[in-house]
Amino acid sequence: MRPVSVATLPFVGAGLLAVSSANGRDLDIPFTKTTLADGMVAILSVDHAVPQVAVNISYDVGSRMEPAGRTGFAHLFEHLMFMGTRRAPIGSFDGWMEAAGGRNNAWTAEDRTDYFDIAPAAALPLLLWLEADRMRDLGPLIDQDKLGLQRDVVRNERRQSIENRPYGVEELELPKLLWPEGHPYHHPVIGSHEDLEAAGVGDVRQFFATWYDPSNASLVIVGDFDPEKIRPTLDTWFGSMPSHGKPADPGAPGFSDEKTTLRGVVRATISDNVELTKVTLAWQSPKHFAPGDAELDLVASVLAHGKESRLYKALVYDQKIAQEVSAQQESHVLGSDFVVDALVRPGVDPSKVEKALFDQVAKLREQEVSNEEIERARNGYEMEFVDRLQVVAERASLLNMYQAERGDPGFVQRDLDRYRHATAGEMLSYAKRVLTPDAVVVLTTVPRKEGGAR
Amino acid sequence: MTHTFRPALMSLGMSLVACGAQTPAAPAPLLATPAASASAPVSPAPDPLGSKPPTPPSPPFLPPSPTVDLAPGGITVWLLERHEVPIVSCDMTVPTGASSDPKGKAGLAHATARMLEEGAGARGAIDLARATDDLGAHLATDANADASFVSVTVLKRNLDRAFSIFADVVARPRFERAEYKRMADLWFNELLERQKDPDATARVVYRVALFGPDHPYGHPWDGTLKSAKAMTLEDVRRFYAAAWRPDRAVLICAGDVTKTELMPLVETSFSSWKAPAAPPSAPLVPPPPKGPWPRLVLVDRPDAPQSVVAALKPGLVASDPAGAALWRVNDAIGGSFTSRLNQDLRERRGYTYGARSRFSVSRGAGQVVSWANVVTDKTGDALDAMLGDLQKFADEGLSDDEVDRTRSQARGELVSVYESVEGIAGHLAADASLGLPPDWQAKVSARREAAQKGELDALAKQFYSPDGAIVVVVGPRARVQPMLDKLKMPTPEIRDSEGNVVK
Numbered sequence: 001m002r003p004v005s006v007a008t009l010p011f012v013g014a015g016l017l018a019v020s021s022a023n024g025r026d027l028d029i030p031f032t033k034t035t036l037a038d039g040m041v042a043i044l045s046v047d048h049a050v051p052q053v054a055v056n057i058s059y060d061v062g063s064r065m066e067p068a069g070r071t072g073f074a075h076l077f078e079h080l081m082f083m084g085t086r087r088a089p090i091g092s093f094d095g096w097m098e099a100a101g102g103r104n105n106a107w108t109a110e111d112r113t114d115y116f117d118i119a120p121a122a123a124l125p126l127l128l129w130l131e132a133d134r135m136r137d138l139g140p141l142i143d144q145d146k147l148g149l150q151r152d153v154v155r156n157e158r159r160q161s162i163e164n165r166p167y168g169v170e171e172l173e174l175p176k177l178l179w180p181e182g183h184p185y186h187h188p189v190i191g192s193h194e195d196l197e198a199a200g201v202g203d204v205r206q207f208f209a210t211w212y213d214p215s216n217a218s219l220v221i222v223g224d225f226d227p228e229k230i231r232p233t234l235d236t237w238f239g240s241m242p243s244h245g246k247p248a249d250p251g252a253p254g255f256s257d258e259k260t261t262l263r264g265v266v267r268a269t270i271s272d273n274v275e276l277t278k279v280t281l282a283w284q285s286p287k288h289f290a291p292g293d294a295e296l297d298l299v300a301s302v303l304a305h306g307k308e309s310r311l312y313k314a315l316v317y318d319q320k321i322a323q324e325v326s327a328q329q330e331s332h333v334l335g336s337d338f339v340v341d342a343l344v345r346p347g348v349d350p351s352k353v354e355k356a357l358f359d360q361v362a363k364l365r366e367q368e369v370s371n372e373e374i375e376r377a378r379n380g381y382e383m384e385f386v387d388r389l390q391v392v393a394e395r396a397s398l399l400n401m402y403q404a405e406r407g408d409p410g411f412v413q414r415d416l417d418r419y420r421h422a423t424a425g426e427m428l429s430y431a432k433r434v435l436t437p438d439a440v441v442v443l444t445t446v447p448r449k450e451g452g453a454r
Numbered sequence: 455m456t457h458t459f460r461p462a463l464m465s466l467g468m469s470l471v472a473c474g475a476q477t478p479a480a481p482a483p484l485l486a487t488p489a490a491s492a493s494a495p496v497s498p499a500p501d502p503l504g505s506k507p508p509t510p511p512s513p514p515f516l517p518p519s520p521t522v523d524l525a526p527g528g529i530t531v532w533l534l535e536r537h538e539v540p541i542v543s544c545d546m547t548v549p550t551g552a553s554s555d556p557k558g559k560a561g562l563a564h565a566t567a568r569m570l571e572e573g574a575g576a577r578g579a580i581d582l583a584r585a586t587d588d589l590g591a592h593l594a595t596d597a598n599a600d601a602s603f604v605s606v607t608v609l610k611r612n613l614d615r616a617f618s619i620f621a622d623v624v625a626r627p628r629f630e631r632a633e634y635k636r637m638a639d640l641w642f643n644e645l646l647e648r649q650k651d652p653d654a655t656a657r658v659v660y661r662v663a664l665f666g667p668d669h670p671y672g673h674p675w676d677g678t679l680k681s682a683k684a685m686t687l688e689d690v691r692r693f694y695a696a697a698w699r700p701d702r703a704v705l706i707c708a709g710d711v712t713k714t715e716l717m718p719l720v721e722t723s724f725s726s727w728k729a730p731a732a733p734p735s736a737p738l739v740p741p742p743p744k745g746p747w748p749r750l751v752l753v754d755r756p757d758a759p760q761s762v763v764a765a766l767k768p769g770l771v772a773s774d775p776a777g778a779a780l781w782r783v784n785d786a787i788g789g790s791f792t793s794r795l796n797q798d799l800r801e802r803r804g805y806t807y808g809a810r811s812r813f814s815v816s817r818g819a820g821q822v823v824s825w826a827n828v829v830t831d832k833t834g835d836a837l838d839a840m841l842g843d844l845q846k847f848a849d850e851g852l853s854d855d856e857v858d859r860t861r862s863q864a865r866g867e868l869v870s871v872y873e874s875v876e877g878i879a880g881h882l883a884a885d886a887s888l889g890l891p892p893d894w895q896a897k898v899s900a901r902r903e904a905a906q907k908g909e910l911d912a913l914a915k916q917f918y919s920p921d922g923a924i925v926v927v928v929g930p931r932a933r934v935q936p937m938l939d940k941l942k943m944p945t946p947e948i949r950d951s952e953g954n955v956v957k
Contacts, residue, residue, distance in 0.1 A: 049538070051513070052869055087503060091792075091801070098792045099855070100509040101862030120512030120866060129507050136503070152804030152829075159759045160807045160827045166650045240502050273757070275646045307583035317580065317636070323643050345643060372588075379590035383609060390539050390874040 027412050036239030039215025043409045045222045053223035055117045055127045056396035061211035062111040064184030072191015075108035079150040085137045111333040121224040132237035139208025158190050169272045177441045178282050180261045215246040218403045222396040252334045260284040262439035271448040277344040279354045282441040285338040285434045288331035292430040294418035296329040301377035303327035321348045364431040368424035381419045517895035525720045528701035534708045540610040542709035543875040545883035546624045549737035550697035551601045553670035561677020563597035566693045570595045572633040575622030591616040599816040601887030610710045621723035634687040642682045649951040656762045656928045662953030670740040678952050701729040704886040709875035740818030747924050752946035754931035761833040761929025769813050769820025772888040778898035779905035782860035783913045805836040822917045834937025841920045848919035851911030
């Protein structure tokens with residue numbers, strides 16, 4: 001490869017991310033959206049100042065669509081998407097992309113599976129061709145060898161990122177405790193070794209045919225490209241695939257997304273190879289973008305963002321009974337997890353920390369948070385929005401999240417507005433409704449005794 | 455808690471990237487002809503995708519260099535303006551870090567950095583955190599081998615107020631006794647927790663095993679259980695006074711701020727920060743590590759479902775421009791998804807979620823490590839495969855494909871660094887902290903692009919050959935030892951999770 005010219009400085013193109021000077025706050029990511037002939041959505045966002053492109057393809061399938069006895073399969077399937085086709089034999093997806101100066105990755109969650117590629121602008125046709133190729137053909141080409149290999153890799157991923165990592169085991173237990181049997185969030189995304197072992201080639205073909213349909217996918221391109229030139233390519237490569245129509249979202253039949261299924265305080269204790277005891281409280285909370293979701297994000301910030309936050313100040317700074325604290329509204333499509341936790345300092349009774357956590361949560365149900373606290377939490381969120389949008393791959397990811405969950409890639413302004421318009425009254429009302437003392441999981445992780453079985 | 459990523463290869467500090475199996479690109483049209491709708495001929499329908507599209511070479515990327523100024527108090531100011539997004543990121547750095555930790559006081563640079571934000575100027579620890587969060591700003595302090603840092607990132611409209619807090623943290627830390635005691639308790643507990651993390655344990659052991667406990671780089675930056683207990687607030691005050699002086703400091707800013715906006719801000723905020731009369735101390739340049747090195751180090755982690763297996767060697771000093779080419783060599787062997795180690799241990803054998811290599815540079819010496827977290831049953835097989843891959847790489851050097859591919863890959867990685875103001879400021883601050891010039895990135899990029907096979911092969915041999923490498927295994931000794939014996943490895947030197955030899 002011979003250098004042809006020296007690129008100018010890359011950065012976000014002026015006007016691409018507009019932050020109006022009038023109030024200094026408005027966000028905008030210009031885009032166009034079309035639906036191709038086979039039902040696939042294509043979202044294009046041009047930014048000529050960056051000599052690179054990001055491609056993001058989101059499929060509306062996650063661990064909640066897994067059939068019984070196949071936990072972890074959606075994520076295992078994600079790994080198989082890199083295992084080669086007739087046009088791009090095994091190894092070439094990564095090989096060709098990296099040779100062109102690009103890179104890629106993917107993730108699987110409860111609700112979605114997301115694949116992304118980042119490369120120099122000139123490699124865009126290659127990225128699109130590789131993505132179209134595997135979307136079109138991959139499923140039937142997976143054989144036992146490819147399946148067996150990636151199963152080994154995924155089982156090692158489970159060992160590395162959960163089993164051999166401090167406090168990892170909790171991630172396997174919490175979903176089971178928080179969501180009832182039969183609910184699609186009852187099992188962790190990574191799945192069980194047993195179910196991963198049980199998966200067969202037939203499962204792969206069925207899953208591909210059902211969920212990797214073009215009508216179940218959304219493509220985003222962000223960066224330095226000419227949309228007029230790329231449109232016909234999209235029609236030819238992506239718009240002409242066979243489609244069985246968009247599969248129905250199975251949802252969570254029989255479960256309300258507004259009322260918790262917890263009937264009391266659910267207690268459990270697990271042991272792990274850790275130094276300090278950890279106490280975790282978890283509630284079922286409003287689903288992503290539902291009323292109360294943003295309010296509870298702000299509540300979580302008030303609880304545990306920064307040294308001045310309520311939990312940190314009380315448990316870590318003043319009382320010195322906790323080592324660390326955290327609070328999150330973990331938002332999902334069918335319902336969310338509101339999780340509060342603390343690491344217990346050596347020599348401290350964990351029940352004392354548990355009580356302190358509950359006391360702080362109780363205060364949120366009793367009295368409105370101060371305007372100062374709300375403003376601080378909002379400013380934190382606003383900074384996160386702006387910060388994230390600097391990076392083309394992040395913009396691509398965000399456009400597809402809004403498309404998948406709101407049907408509107410241009411939702412960023414309204415998303416930010418949720419935080420801007422939240423009030424102390426609403427935060428109080430959702431804390432009362434959601435963070436109840438009588439419908440909560442209390443999970444305690446204690447240090448494993450030396451030599452003892454887990 | 456929900457997202458699981460495929461390759462474990464996202465960001466590895468300064469080294470990353472890749473290479474694959476390039477096939478000659480067929481001259482295919484970008485747009486294939488759509489299938490005809492009616493009366494198709496007898497031949498099969500044309501493939502709507504056609505053949506693989508060509509990928510024209512991407513232009514080389516020349517990293518921008520910051521402007522340089524000297525503020526009245528003696529602070530050197532590097533500025534790289536970026537006005538597209540209303541964010542500014544600034545780092546202040548001084549060239550003293552963990553290598554200056556006194557004997558028995560491992561972690562003093564770390565403790566000092568932490569204490570900077572535990573109260574400064576007119577604000578105590580809580581007020582300072584509150585004032586920062588009121589602005590939505592990110593404030594952080596850190597120390598590495600050779601330097602200490604304070605950084606802030608904030609929306610432009612809040613820059614003045616955030617910069618004033620930033621200046622307090624740099625120039626007016628309070629170092630109160632109660633806050634020190636509180637920080638030290640938290641720190642000690644973190645060190646207890648570190649012992650339970652296999653990756654953190656491995657990183658500690660690399661450092662101690664490679665440099666030895668008497669070398670300035672031979673201890674973990676965040677200290678040890680014993681040294682943390684031995685530390686006092688007076689140690690912190692002394693360290694700060696020697697390290698943090700305006701005539702030793704470089705301020706690096708990137709983002710939506712102009713020189714005419716920034717310089718008055720620096721002058722106002724730092725007007726009272728004066729260098730003492732005594733001349734500043736020169737940055738410490740530790741010698742290269744000498745050995746003798748153990749061949750095999752084993753840290754027992756009973757019942758662990760995986761072992762960390764690693765091969766460790768001395769590396770390059772930061773000022774050696776060969777580091778630019780070493781980036782590409784590292785990409786080929788373990789710095790990218792398609793690297794040899796990852797392709798073999800993960801994609802061919804399934805022993806691991808990811809195998810990688812990384813080189814780090816510092817002022818006096820560097821470190822090169824290749825590693826993987828492998829299923830316990832395959833600890834011996836995985837180590838054998840890893841050492842074999844390294845041997846072959848050292849013997850044969852890079853393939854022609856690897857020579858080409860790593861050039862594109864390193865370029866792509868570097869472009870991404872310059873996408874965010876935090877990335878730019880952090881990258882430049884690393885250079886400034888090591889005494890490298892403001893145009894270092896531009897200079898070495900040209901060299902990285904230009905490096906040819908001969909130079910790359912020599913680096914592969916010198917830095918990745920398993921000859922003389924220290925092999926480190928963190929895993930369950932009872933199960934792993936018989937596997938290592940089968941490989942004809944020497945008797946392992948047993949070390950604890952802080953890297954001390956267990957007699």
